[in-house]
Amino acid sequence: MAGGELENLVDASRSEVKRWGGESPGFLHLAVVLARRWPEEFHEVFGEHGLGPIEERLVNAGYLGDETGVRALLAGDSRDAILKKLAGLVADGPAPGADQVSAPLPVGLAAAVESGEPVAEGEQPASARDQILGLAERIDGEQIVGRDAEHREVAALLLAASTGPIVVAGRRGSGRTSFIRGLPPALAAAGIDCTVFAVPRTRELSPDDLHRLLRQAPRDAVIVIDDFDQRAMLRDQHPLLEMLRSLRIAGESAEARVVVVLEQASIGRFDSYAADFGHLVPLPSLDERAAKAAIDCAAAEVAQRYREVEADAELRSAIEAPPVRTEQFVHPGLAARRLDIALARAAVAGRAIATVLDLRRDGSAPALRRTVVEMSAAMKARVKGQDQAIDAVTRRLALTRANLDLRPERPNGVFLFIGPTGVGKTELAREIARAEYGGEDALIRLDMSEYAESWGVSRLTGPMPGYVGSDNPDDWLTTKVASRPRCVVLLDEIEKAHPVVWNTFLQVFDAGRLTDSRGVTADFRDAVIVMTSNIGVQEANSRPLGFGTASSPERSRELALAALKGTMPPELLNRIDEVAQFAALSPQAIAEIARAEVDSAIDMLAGRGWTVTVDDDVINWLATTGYDPEYGARHLQRNIERRLLADLVTFSERGVSSVRAGVRDGDVVITET
The missing domain is CATH 1.10.8.60 (Helicase, Ruva Protein; domain 3)
Structure with a gap:
């Protein structure tokens, strides 16, 4: 064999020493290397399952040969000759001049050998009771609220004879790590005598570490691997397949059972693997009572970090509000995250009381109203005489709040307010900004009479580079929305804008984005678009011919919509969620x-x-x-x-x-x- 290839194989064998242990690379270490480097030839000589017994001997610290013997073996003429000689050495025992094979150790005692702990006869080593290889630590557990059904399902799967990992999947903040802490008492209540070990989230775990951990764990152990999707990079373009292979190979032959915990969004890269030989246990959203208890518990843990800062009653209520579209977490983790940030901001500012204003970086109050009824009542308290228009707006906003809209990439709402002057159209836009985004400063108002010419579109997305104003993007709509995507964009008197300006907003209404002349894309997915117009007011208030009196509300709306269709293009009207008609004030x-x-x-x-x-x-x-x-x-x-x-x-x-x-x-x- 060429010198370069020989040295390469010896170096690889040295790496296996780090993985399996031993003083120097021996024949068993070399066999593991050749199984990867020469898979076809290896299987012909050792058989399809020939690597298993070799790894078993390595797990039990059964080392054979030394580097001198490895170099002598690799000096052979062909791969086939080397493998056949290696097979004889492995089968017959120690080679002449090689170190004696260590006596095999029972499964689960290898950790004690590495640590040098004294172990009495018949006694399990302390490392096997409290930690395994310094990678997994024993957890005593605690009672967790709201996950009884999921804990029982995991207990049943652990009791079943079927092999393979148990995959626990939940969204960010759903309490995946807390679920792990609740396993020991749940197993004890089910009469399952197992010790739960967990790999801490802060501890690195390579595929080799995972393989050793599962092979050397005691047979009564349950190994829990948290954040497995991050460890295996399942959400990356190139996941770490070696981690999956190690889990599968060791999981099929090890005595210990495995519970893998990952994020729900990563299950797509893991589902085929789990479906082949594993079991999926999803963590659904908690019911209202359980969520309240879990939030209180999570908030208490966070509050202990900030003993000199307290949260007022309004802030404690605010952290329980449902997640908005831009928040990737769910409760109870979301509540803990909100409280942590609010208390930290108050602490940095030197204040002893944290308020709801600390939830936002800009110091604005978030929307705290949860139901359609509460939101509608708040708006009607400020905007008088327009109950029908308010109901139409709140119904649409409630749909997006509940994440039930069919096109989430569109804005939260696209509204057209039509009606006579001075009846509350602009005031309702302000109230939407207060109710949804915490204050009037979230309102971006554009007077569309200033966009009556075709070149007015440059004030929205900026002129081309080199033209006047191209170096002053602060006044562009894209800049304002990019800096504050959670906002209400008010297009006042939309009928006065040039049709070219109308066309610019088509992609905003349909795709929720707008790119300016610099290439910066503003995201409108969490914005509300409100257009106001006086179109159709005269037609809606006209009296019918004959002996009738004033038009009915239904007929007035029909006349107003007919006037709209005669003025605005159908592709613009077709992208509007609600046309709210404002009546004359009583x-x-x-x-x-x-x-x-x-x-x-x-x-x-x-x-x-x-x-x-x-x-x-x-x-x-x-x-x-x-x-x-x-x-x-x-x-x-x-x-x-x-x-x-x-x-x-x-x-x-x-x-x-x-x-x-x-x-x-x-x-x-x-x-x-």
Whole structure:
């Protein structure tokens, strides 16, 4: 044999010494190497299962020969001659001049040999009771809430005579590691006398380590390998197949049973392997009661790390909110992750109390409302007289919150608000920003009258490099959305934009993305798009011919939609989730809006040192004076400024800051109090 190939085989045999143990590479180490290097010739001489007995002797520290004998053997003329001579040496025992073969050790005592622990006759070594090869550690376990059915299933599979690993799969945060801690008491309750060993997540585990671990584990052991998908790189383009082979080979011949724990998303690369000889145990979402208990337990563990920082009641409620689309974790792990980040931010800021504002990097409050009813009620409390439009919006938003939309790559909602001016279209867009994303700062408003020319599209995605404005991307829509993908994009008066601008938004509505002139792609999947328009208002409010009175709501909607179809292209309308029609405000709605506006003005004045009391008849006067249904509620702010705030100037000049507003002789009168 050529010198280069001989040295290569000797080096490979030295590597097997690190894997199996021994003072120097011997004939058994060489046999393992040749089984890989010359598989066809090896099987012809040793048989299809000839490697098994050799590995068994190595597992039991039965070393044979030394490097000198290996070099002498490899000096033969052909592979066939070398393998036949090797087979004779392995079968006959020690070769002349070679080291004596060590007495075989019982399975499970090899760890004690490596560590040098004294072992009394008939006694299992301490390393076999508490750890195996320094790779797996014994876990005593604890009671885990909400996983009784899954623990019973694993116990049944361990009790069954069938071989192969048990594959436990769950989403991130579902409690996979906690599930492992719950195994020992679950097995004890089922009457299964097994010791559970787990490979810590922080400990590296090579395919060779896995092979040795499974072969040298005691026969009453259950070996749990956490994060197996990461160890075997199952989600990478090139997974570590050697890890799978080691698990399969050792799992078929070892006495110990194996439980593999991995992420649900990785099961696609593992399912065919598991289906061949394993058993899959999925971890579903916890029910509400179990999830609450698990979240409390996880939160308590996190809170122990931050003894000088506490979470207020609102934050504790917020961490239990359902995951949003951008969050890859589920509860209870998601709640622990949220609380950990919030407490850490408060600790860095030097605050003793962490609030809901610490959940977001930008300090905004997240959406905490969970149900359609709660979300709808919150919006109706601020937007008066538009219950039908609000219900249409909340139904669609609830669908995306529950991850039930058929096209998750699209925005969370694409809405077109149609109706007369001043009826709450823009206000409802603001309320969506508050309810979904925590505040009005999540609203990106574009006045589409500024995009009436075809070149206006450059203000959305930027002009081509070299043109004016190409080096100032801060004002581009793509930049704003890329920096804050969870937002509401308001396209006010969409009918005033150029058709080229309409076409730009087609891919946003359909694919949830928009690429600017720099090549940066803004992701709209977690955004809500709201368009407002006055199209169809005149047609919807027109009276029918004949002796009829005003149009019914159904007919008004039909007329408005017909006007929309005559103005906007069908490919744009076809990508809209909901067309919400806003009705003219009733006198009752106007009165409610007037009260809200006056209360807001009083709060604003209180912050500036004023004490203002407003009688109820002033509210009615402001709501009815100058009201025109065609112009909605915009007259209210003008009335408040002209008839309430303007008269305060005189009192301010006199140094008076406490006044009362009432109605006398059909007009608003302000007096000092």
